[in-house]
Amino acid sequence: xxxxxxxxxxxxxxxxxxxxxxxxxxxxxxxxxxxxxxxxxxxxxxxxxxxxxxxxxxxxxxxxxxxxxxxxxxxxxxxxxxxxxxxxxxxxxxxxxxxxxxxxxxxxxxxxxxxxxxxxxxxxxxxxxxxxxxxxxxxxxxxxxxxxxxxxxxxxxxxx
Numbered sequence: 001x002x003x004x005x006x007x008x009x010x011x012x013x014x015x016x017x018x019x020x021x022x023x024x025x026x027x028x029x030x031x032x033x034x035x036x037x038x039x040x041x042x043x044x045x046x047x048x049x050x051x052x053x054x055x056x057x058x059x060x061x062x063x064x065x066x067x068x069x070x071x072x073x074x075x076x077x078x079x080x081x082x083x084x085x086x087x088x089x090x091x092x093x094x095x096x097x098x099x100x101x102x103x104x105x106x107x108x109x110x111x112x113x114x115x116x117x118x119x120x121x122x123x124x125x126x127x128x129x130x131x132x133x134x135x136x137x138x139x140x141x142x143x144x145x146x147x148x149x150x151x152x153x154x155x156x157x158x159x160x
Contacts, residue, residue: 010067013060013063017060017064021057023053024050024053024054024057027046027049027053100140101137103140104140107130107136107140108130108132108133110130112131114128114156115128115131118156127152127153127156128153128156
């Protein structure tokens with residue numbers, strides 16, 4: 001089989017699955033060995049990392065189910081259609097990501113203007129979700145993709 005094994009999609013899924021299981025095992029063992037850290041922030045970080053790896057492992061298992069569904073003669077045409085649709089959506093996804101990145105930069109820049117020149121009190125600056133680059137990206141995703149429009153912080157300051 002050789003290196004050709006690593007060129008198949010589901011072989012990479014298997015490798016990712018094994019790596020994720022090792023990481024989950026590591027975080028569980030580290031959590032069990034350090035029971036004394038329950039009251040500290042380290043315990044919270046261990047639990048968060050473990051749950052993130054469990055979520056990743058769950059998604060990998062769902063993708064692996066697609067491999068087994070393709071083996072059925074009745075379901076494989078539908079799986080092929082879904083695979084083709086996902087493959088064709090790559091250009092649309094690229095365009096959406098580029099526009100989201102553009103709006104992220106725009107909102108981040110406008111937040112800096114709003115904070116620097118609109119005389120916003122310190123307690124209201126923390127309410128502006130788009131004042132950091134990551135916060136701005138989440139703001140754009142939440143407003144434009146999920147349609148949870150929140151424009152309450154636009155009215156802060158002098159409105160210059």
